[in-house]
Amino acid sequence: MHTLNILTHIAAGCAALALGLFPLLTAKGSRWHRLTGWLFVAAGTLVLGCAVIGVTFFPQPAPLIMATLSASYQFIGGLRALKRLNYLDTLMALATLGACLWLALNMHNGNASWPPMIGYSILGFLSLFTLYDLSRPLWRATWMRGRHIDHGLKMTGAYFAMASAGLGNLWPTGQPWSQLAPSLIGLVTMILLLGIHLSEKRRMDIAA
Incomplete structure (x- = not known):
């Protein structure tokens, strides 16, 4: 389970870092900003969810x-x-x-x-x-x-x-x-x- 969590975390992290560039570089409030922004939110939620699982159930440095x-x-x-x-x-x-x-x-x-x-x-x-x-x-x-x-x-x-x-x-x-x-x-x-x-x-x- 720990290995699966790490792999999911890495895959979602790569997606979030790629997607996050678009709302960062596009005009705020534009359709493209909103669409890519919500895609980044979806990927980021998975990234952070896996990270929280990792630090909660497996010993990690402070x-x-x-x-x-x-x-x-x-x-x-x-x-x-x-x-x-x-x-x-x-x-x-x-x-x-x-x-x-x-x-x-x-x-x-x-x-x-x-x-x-x-x-x-x-x-x-x-x-x-x-x-x-x-x-x-x-x-x-x-x-x-x-x-x-x-x-x-x-x-x-x-x-x-x-x-x-x-x-x-x-x-x-x-x-x-x-x-x-x-x-x-x-x-x-x-x-x-x-x-x-x-x-x-x-x-x-x-x-x-």
């Missing part, structure tokens, strides 16, 4: 569990951003912070493929995400107007988290850079996408 938690939280959070905020979002953020604390206390349980350094870097990134999510009810009206940005950035983060885990596992001799490089590229991509969006919005406001 940094790998941390990576799984980060990708899952960003993936689900990106989908939740399309909806209105409610108590489920707060509970999810609090549960994730609690999991981060537990993993921080157990991060020494790493190995050559998933060293504690990787786990701590992911933990810091995810903790900032959850604290941001917990702050949203304080500025709910403003967030509602820009929640599409939240959706886009989190789905981008989830995509590169999958890429980081996949490349790190498939190219172990390149670690830690085979894991860190996709995450760094993802962070730069998120900053660039946000900059482009804000620039376009500013031009539209000036034109209006």
Whole structure:
């Protein structure tokens, strides 16, 4: 069963990484963006489902569990951003912070493929995400107007988290850079996408 789960995880991961490029590069709201986006969601759900099964029923190092938690939280959070905020979002953020604390206390349980350094870097990134999510009810009206940005950035983060885990596992001799490089590229991509969006919005406001 473990072998079957791994093979399904890898196959779905390859599909998700291929499909995820299309909604990332196409115009938001377009028919092609929506279609490929939902295909990415289907493949990503299978990827993360297999990952959760793997870390739940088979012993895994804490940094790998941390990576799984980060990708899952960003993936689900990106989908939740399309909806209105409610108590489920707060509970999810609090549960994730609690999991981060537990993993921080157990991060020494790493190995050559998933060293504690990787786990701590992911933990810091995810903790900032959850604290941001917990702050949203304080500025709910403003967030509602820009929640599409939240959706886009989190789905981008989830995509590169999958890429980081996949490349790190498939190219172990390149670690830690085979894991860190996709995450760094993802962070730069998120900053660039946000900059482009804000620039376009500013031009539209000036034109209006």
